[in-house]
Amino acid sequence: MxxxxxxxxxxxxxxxxxxxxxxxxxxxxxKPSPLGMVTFTFEDTYAKVTYGRPHLRGREAFGENSELAPLGKVWRTGANEATEITVTDTVEMAGKMVVPGTYSLFTIPDAKSWTIILNKDVGQWGAYEYNEEQDLVRFEVPVNKSEEMYEPFTVRFDQANGDVSLQLIWANTLISIPIEFMEN
Structure with missing residues (x-):
């Protein structure tokens, strides 16, 4: 028994x-920061961004004391793994030529402008192993204000007046990266 x-x-x-x-x-x-993905197609060219979507949850998104994306420091442009962008044909981003491939999308936030970085080293966790020598392109874009407040970090493609831009939006900060797709 x-x-x-x-x-x-x-x-x-x-x-x-x-x-x-x-x-x-x-x-x-x-994950507290779920995975997000946005895509855009122009003729035969396909663009995709995969990123972690952190939420503010009462925290400061950008600033000198921000634990999320401090000013002046390389940021993974989201949460968890570094944000990745894929393009299937040559495009221009803010006037810089980007050849087909998949790249880590890093940024350096600042009060008036952001440095945008496409880096050839993909599959990274955060920006801890960021290596500037692997940069494909680097350029600056101005900071704009969003008309509405965004709790989750949001990436989207916007097509206004026939122009296409990749937008990074969080809190009331809006970064717009112009993209020119080459006609086939």
Whole structure:
């Protein structure tokens, strides 16, 4: 009888452990900064940005004391893994030629302008291993104000007046990167 009761307790313990383990794994899958992806197609050219979407949650997005994206420091341009941009044909971003490929998108936020960096080293976690020698292009764009407040960091393609731009928006900060697609 002792063996039977011990076996029953062992079975319950195993079931509880399996159930807990499944819940723990599910919780790990739900990142506080979910994955976001935006795409844009012009003729045969496809552009895609994959990024982590951090939320403000009462914190300061940009500033000297910001824990999210401090001014003057290389930022992964989102959360978790470094943001990646893929283009399938040559495009110009803010007048700089970008050949087909996938690149890490880093930025250096500042009060009046941001430095935009496309880096050939992909698959990085954050900007901890950022290597300037791997930069494909680097350019500056002005800081604009968003008409509305954005709680989650948002990346989108905007097409106004026939022009296309890649927009990075968070809190009330709006960064607009002009993109020119080459006609085939």
């Amino acid at each position: 002792k063996k039977f009761i011990t076996s029953i307790f062992a079975c319950f313990a195993l079931i509880a452990f399996i159930n807990f383990d499944a819940k723990a794994q599910e919780a790990l899958k739900q």
